[in-house]
Amino acid sequence: MPRTLDPELRRALAERVRYCHEMGIHDFYRRESAAPDQIPSSTFQSEPREEMAARKSVVARTIIEDNLVAITPNSELGVSDPAAALKLIREDLGDCTRCKLHQQGRKQIVFGVGNPHAELMFVGEGPGADEDAQGEPFVGRAGQLLNNMIKAMGLRREDVYIANIVKCRPPGNRTPEPDECGTCSPFLMRQIAAIKPKVLVALGATAAKNLLAMNSSLGDLRGRWFDFKPPASDPSWPGARLAVTYHPAYLLRDPRQKGETWKDLQMVMKYLGIEAPKKGAE
Secondary structure, eight states, X not given: OOOOOOHHHHHHHHHHHHHHHHTTOOOEEXXXXXXXXXXXXXXXXXXXXXXXXXXXXXXXXXXXXHHEEEOOSOTTTTOOOHHHHHHHXXXXXXXXXXXXXXXXXXXXXXXXXXXXXXXXXXXXXXXXXXXXXXXXXXXXXXHXXXXXXXHHTTOOGGGSEEEESOXXXXXXXXXXXXXXXXXXXXXXXXXXXXXXXXXXXXXXXXXXXXXXXXXXXXXXXXXXXXXXXXXXXXXXXXXXEEEEEOOHHHHHHOGGGHHHHHHHHHHHHXXXXXXXXXXXXX
């Protein structure tokens, strides 16, 4: 039967894993080993704070070392060229089998597309049928609408970078589940850190909630700026500003929200110093 960890041990382990994430280590694999002796929570209760913290660190490290093998840190660290960094991230991703989506009918991984030096990056939810077939995000009907949105901003698709929260198509285009998002998000974080955009636009509630780690409604998240910087980013990069708007697929179902989406995009354009092309201009 699975071993139940004492709450103190669980918190210590969580702190250690978070520390590894901040150091750029995201992937862990479990290996069989003898279970360490349980340490009762009372062990911590009578100790001074400093000794308690030190003991927690030792316990967490023991659990990590006994049960988890960390993969080498991000291979792109120290690579200044974002195109080369993205290539290394894609190689690390490989023919990913880290979550159950690889067993549920996906044809291929949809990594991301666009300008590695982009100032503007769009993040959607996940690939659909067209994206799964072509291996590129936002190429179906929603993608055509996104292209029109980008054009209305005075930009081209090649000027921006486009990715998704998950890189494999969920069956039936369902919403990605939390464990799927959590497994895939480290690679997205590494993409963002490599590109270093000035602005991120979260397309839809799934993208917004996963990027911001907030469970607020889309209405509460729209119309405001959030500061965003992935873990293990270049310390000299101040991070991106993040804005939230509707997903193009939602706009296809409810075109009445296109005006609200344009307000969100105008906020982005103002921040980036972009002027919309005049009507009739090529």
